[in-house]
Amino acid sequence: MSDADVWLGGRQVLDGLDLRLDAGEAVAVCGPNGAGKSSAIRAVAGLLALRRGIVQLGDDDISRLSERQRAERIAYLPQERRIAWNMPAIEIAALGAPFLSAADGLSRARAALEEVGAGDLASRGVAEMSGGERARVLLARVLVSGATTLLVDEPIAGLDPDAQLLVLDRLKARTRTGQTVLASLHDLTLAARWADRVVVISQGRVVSEGPPLEALTSDILRSVFGVSGVWIATPSGPLLDVTRVLESSQGA
């Protein structure tokens, strides 16, 4: 996506945003609330009309692709986890591959549910599930698709630590098979451990980009997130120790 401007409800949410994804990459989009992370992901998914700029998949302008061509290349997991009807998990997961035969779709759905540790939920209605269980089922729906690029908007929001790690692990595993994953993440420690590259967005623009610790510098943490942060090396990976800038300055 290059030089993308998006306006929503009279407000500019993306302002000349550039975003490049390479095959097999795990890219985390980070930024404070309202920075434009979800809008960036939705724009890449082709859900938002660009006032300026272009989204390209390889050499193809996404707006010129048919719905099916687009879905073969991009699978999108929205932040919204509400499912309208109490359908069984396996049917929800199978919706990720609507062009397969029913039997193939269900068999792929079963495998994807196993992959996200929700194999035992296959026949349970989604209304009878916890938020975390539903999140896994919806992730399985995206994994079923076989699209080359997975766009996942806050996939670990509201999940317990184990589920967060499981979801990120499964997404990372997909990059090893050549799929590209773009995920918006609020937890900067997990973003730094998971992503090959971090893109920091503020006010609809990319303000920093690169390997996690190079993108999330102390200056960026202070100017974009309003926190004072120090990266600490731990056996599990980098850990961000943060304090609010306001509080620390008041304390001083």
Add this chain to the structure above:
Amino acid sequence: MRVALKALSLNAVLLLVLLAALVLAIALGEVGLSAIQYRDALIDPASAAAEVLWQVRAPRAVCAVVVGAALGLAGAVLQGLLRNPLADPGVLGVSATSALGAALAIVLGAAVVPGAVEMSALGGAALGGLALIAVSARLGSPEALILFGVALSSFAGALTALIFNLSPSPIATAEVMSWLLGSVQNRSWIDVAWVTPPVIVAGGLALLASPGLRMLALGEEAAATSGLPMARLRILALLAAAVATGAAVAVAGVIGFVGLAAPHLVRGAVQGNPRAVLLPSALAGGLMLVLADLAARMTPTDQELKLGVFTALVGAPMFAVIAWRAAREWRL
């Protein structure tokens, strides 16, 4: 596979019960027949009993089944499309625009032309459906469509009231009122022949739209990126609902609550699947209306109860129960 089997057996059971109800609706009536008369009706088409059974009760009962099926189908389609368990043809204003069409035809004196009121009702439904399609293409969100539908319903209702207000003929006003109350009284095989083809077309359209209805369970954005041509499927769904509702109103007037309630009666058995719920909803709608018509006929009143009045009397408390249960689920 288990769900498919469940849906199949549900449809088979509903069909059997529907046929039994149909037989009952033809056999029973205000005029009691003896065993000999029933026998005559079966073997002698020229007998008076045959006339009662096959030319009065049978077309009326079949008409109730087809109209109920149309309303049940329209309700299931709209609930799937709007992801809202409280949606029905009345909510989106299609019933109201269709009734307005019929009311206009009646006060303009077109009722003497065979089929004019029906065509006008269907035309009203088509116009309402087209307005909804235009809004859906522009805005897409179910909330916007519901709000527009409510406005459309109110506006069409106001225009119908205006017709009452300005109508110079009390006879025409009474006729419109009678139409609005909904009934399958005195419907003939011609009415059945008239209403059935559009309902079959609506069923076909709903079937074509059904993959989209299923995908919409995930929400608008997930559906929009699913690869399915959602704009086209949404139009097909709205057309299906408009054609089914228009046909039902054209032949039987405004009958509420069947479209709302029928999908709820069967949804649990198909595990909520908005695609699998279509056929059982139509069957349940047909069953509900033929039984409601039988009950309306058999209720000992001086004036026969209007079907629309009867379904509203039974349906309104049902609506309250559905809303109560839905609210409890939302609280959880």
